[in-house]
Amino acid sequence: MIRCYITDRLSCPRDLLDCIERNARAGVDYIQLREKDLDGRELIALAKAALVRLGGTTAKLLINERADVALASGAHGVHLRSRAILPAEWRRVMPGGFLIGVSCHTLDDLQQAEGADFAFYSPVFDSPGKGPALGLDALGEAARSTSIPVLALGGITWDNAVQCVRAGAAGIAAIRLFQNG
Numbered sequence: 001m002i003r004c005y006i007t008d009r010l011s012c013p014r015d016l017l018d019c020i021e022r023n024a025r026a027g028v029d030y031i032q033l034r035e036k037d038l039d040g041r042e043l044i045a046l047a048k049a050a051l052v053r054l055g056g057t058t059a060k061l062l063i064n065e066r067a068d069v070a071l072a073s074g075a076h077g078v079h080l081r082s083r084a085i086l087p088a089e090w091r092r093v094m095p096g097g098f099l100i101g102v103s104c105h106t107l108d109d110l111q112q113a114e115g116a117d118f119a120f121y122s123p124v125f126d127s128p129g130k131g132p133a134l135g136l137d138a139l140g141e142a143a144r145s146t147s148i149p150v151l152a153l154g155g156i157t158w159d160n161a162v163q164c165v166r167a168g169a170a171g172i173a174a175i176r177l178f179q180n181g
Contacts, residue, residue: 001161002118002171004030004101004151005178006064010037012179020050023178024059029171030118032079032101034064040072047073062101067094077101077117087115103153105134110146119146120173123154124164130154136167143168 060076077099102113149170
């Protein structure tokens, strides 16, 4: 099961870099640095510090929506919102091995995400401010509709993570699950 920790330093109960390192050492596959309020320089500095903390682990650092910051900091990839520039377009200009994730909320979004390394599908369960839950049946349909790995996002707990994988998800993505654990 693929696991992705999405950061939110403003709600993190401890130092964010400590939380990043703890999750990386616990075997999280991806860490999405999602600090939307930081400017480019601040985000590059944070990404570089996070990369130091990932040393000796297999975790990959992705930068939320900022391919420029990902490249400048040496991060492993970028995570895009749905309806952004298509992953196939990014592939033409990114270095080999650069990871691309995409957030998706519909089957159409997933079709547009072809060429990405993985996609989030959300919200699967109730999650504050994310709209109505799509549910496990929709998650299963989403996972079957694409060739890329689909990660369940939105209201994910350790209890329902297994249900997500049984429904067809390749893994899970979450903020609170990893940040507060």
